Amino acid sequence: DWNSIIHAFCKAKRVENGKRIFRRMVFLQYEANQQTYLSLINGYMSCDKYFEVVVLWKEFKDKKAKLDHALADAFLNAMVRGGFFGTAMQVIEKCQEMKIFVDRWRYKAAFMETQKNLRLPKLRKKKMRKIEFLDAFKNWVGLTTGKSLKETNTRNFSSDVSCTFMASFGLKKI
Incomplete structure (x- = not known):
């Protein structure tokens, strides 16, 4: 059984072999099911290869495979922990289309746990589009501050705006 082999490789943190299988x-035209994708996602997460989960999501989306609650949960958890908020918003949109319940509190907690060490200089260096995705995700989970990142000039912070902005992300001043 293909799924058992993939699961065994991913559990042993030999994800490259699982991906090869x-x-x-x-290639042999066997249909991958939810168990296959769940095993691969869990394997990538155990090895901290979150970008591979993004690639897997693109393949899954292109195949137009059926998304269920467990699979959506695994994809979202990996995207939030890896910091891929644009792709996380795609998964959320797909869940809303298919009327799949998504627990905002869970992803808010995952966001706060994994992204609490974001620093303001790192955010300034990134592209504005990525910051907009981060802002959209924060709005979705309920971490809004009233000011969007578009309205805030990231180059000329006054001390009050800077402190408010950094506090909204849970950031520390350097």
Whole structure:
């Protein structure tokens, strides 16, 4: 059984072998199911390869496969922990289309746990589009401050605006 082999490789943190088996399975025209994707996502998360989960989401979305609650939960958890908020918003939109319940509190807690060490200089260096995705995700989970990042000039912070902005992200002044 293909799923058992993929699961065993991913559990042993040999995700590259699991990915190779997955590619062979697709090449031989076997249909991947939710268990296959869950095993790969959990394997990538255990190895901190969050970008690979983004690639897996793109493949999943292109196949137009059926998304269920457990799979949506796994994708979202990986996206939030990896900091891929644009892709996380795509998963959220897909869940809303398919009327799948998404627990905002859980992802708010995951965001606060994994992204609490974001620093303001790192945010300034990133592209504005990525910051907009972060702002959209924060609005979705309920971490709004009243000011959007578009309205705030990231180059000319006064001390009050800077402190408010950094506090809204849970950031520390350097």
